Amino acid sequence: MSGILMAAPLKKVARAQLKKIYVLDERGEMAGEYILDSDCPIDYNDFLKVLPDEGIGDRDSLFVGEYVFTAFQSGKFAFVLLSRGQLAPEDVNWTALLLTAADSHLAAATSRPAPARAAEPKPDVDKGLAERDARLQAKEKSLAELDAKLKADAANLSGRQEELDRQKARLAALADYSTQLQDAVSKGASRSAKTLEIAEQLAASSNEDSKKAESKASSDARQAFEQERKALVAAKTDLETRYQEASARIAQLEKEAKESLALLEKERVDATARAAEEDKTRREIESRVADLSQRFTSMAKERLVASHRPPGEVSEEVRKAMEGEKAELARERKFLQRRAIELLDREERVRDREARVEERDREFGRREQDLTSREQDLDRQRTLLAQAKPQAPEVRAEPDEAKKDIERRVKIIQQKALELL
Structure with missing residues (x-):
């Protein structure tokens, strides 16, 4: 029961019942106890x-539910x-x-040590009976559980017994099968021993045949290798011959290119000189044409003046001058015609030279x-040789140098051709 300090009692009873008396010494510790009601x-x-x-005063009370502590x-x-x-x-x-x-009696009791705790009250009879019934019910329940567990264990044991019987039958069948298997293995071992003897005999006979076949195969392989080597040597010789021919052809082309360059340079110089001469001739023609134009103008003026004169008044000197002018004009016309023909001829020759230059290009x-x-043919030949058999480093280096030389010369020829264009 929980203790609660209250200012007044919760319930008034008709008459208070004294239950216990506690005796306290001078230090406030319990020196004795009188139990009037053990319950x-x-x-x-x-x-x-x-x-x-702060303690409790004389004749003061403390309440714990319906119970009261009173001190004096x-x-x-x-x-x-x-x-x-x-x-x-x-x-x-x-x-x-x-x-x-x-x-006086209490004074003697102070010499004895005070009990640490008051005696516990006895359990209630009804409460004890209820607890006993609960224990009996719990035991009955545990007995029922044990009975069910025993029945389950019995069923489990019977199932295990059946499983053991099945295992025994399976083991017996397995023993029979192992016996049959041992018999079959022994028979197979005897047959394999006989087969091994036959195989050894066949292997001994086949070794001789294989040695003969190997010697023949090695001789065939040696002959094939020798033929391949000869073919490679012939291909190498052919490649060297083609390389020499290509080198000679390149040298010839370079020589022809040099000659063509010299000829083109000469023709370029001639063309420059002819162009200068044509320019000079054109200027002369233009000057003469201008002179002739002036003469024609003066002659036209004189004719105009002469046309206004009466007929018969033209003097002999004027007539001679006019005839001289006509003759001079005829000579100039012939000269201009001849120069025009020369210019046309030169233009024709220039066109022919340009056509020849284009043909050379x-x-x-x-x-x-x-x-x-x-060059592509040489590359293909080199590739075929490389696929047929790898050559030595010095043999491969020579075609590579030749290829680089050919490429370098081709580039030079291309540059010269571009310069000619």
Whole structure:
């Protein structure tokens, strides 16, 4: 029961019942106890729980539910009365007289150590019976569970027995099968031994045949290798011959290119000189044409003046001058015609030379294509040789140098052809 400090009792009873008396010494510790009702659930510890820090005064009360702790002082002892309901003042006084009379007896009791805790009350009879019934029911339940468990174990044991019987039957069948298997293995071992003997005999006979076949195969392989080597040597010789031919052809083309360059340079110089001469001739023609124009203008003026004169007044000198002018004009006309014919002839020759230059350019292009095709042919031959058999480093280095030389010369020829264009 939880202790609650209250200012007034929760319930008034007709008459208070004294349950216990606690005797406290000068230090406030319990020196003795009088139990009037052993079934009372309240003890000294409940008093300590509700006791305030400042203590309790004389004839003051502390309430724990319907139980009341009442304290009073008598000499050097203090008494705490535990009652069910609050005691009347006369009850407290009467109890105080009785306790004072027993003061001498209590003084001797102070030499004994105080009990640490009051005796626990006895359990209630009804409560004990209920607990006993609960225990009996729990035991019956546990017995029922044990019975069910025993039945389950019995069923499990029977199932295991059946499984053991099946395992025994399976083991017996397995033993029979192993016996049959051992017989079959022994028979197979005897047959394999016989087969091994036959195989050894066949291997001995086949070794001789294989040696003969290997010697023949090695001789065939040697002959094939020798033929391949000869073919490679012939291909190498052919490649060297083609390389020499290509080198000679390149040298010839370079020589022809040099000659063509020299000829083109000469023709370019001649063309420059002719152009200068033509320019000079053109200027002369233009000057003469201008002179003739002036003469024609003067002659036209004179004719105009002569036309206004009466007929018969033209002098001999004027006539001679006019005839001289006509003759001079005829000579100039012939000279201009001759110069025009020369210019046309020169233009025709220039066009012929340009056509020849274009023809040479085309010839250079054809030669370049020929060189390119030959170079590709050399590359194909070199690839075939490399696929047939790897050559030594010095043999491979020579065609590579030749290829680089050919490429370098082709580039030079191309540059020269571009310069000619």
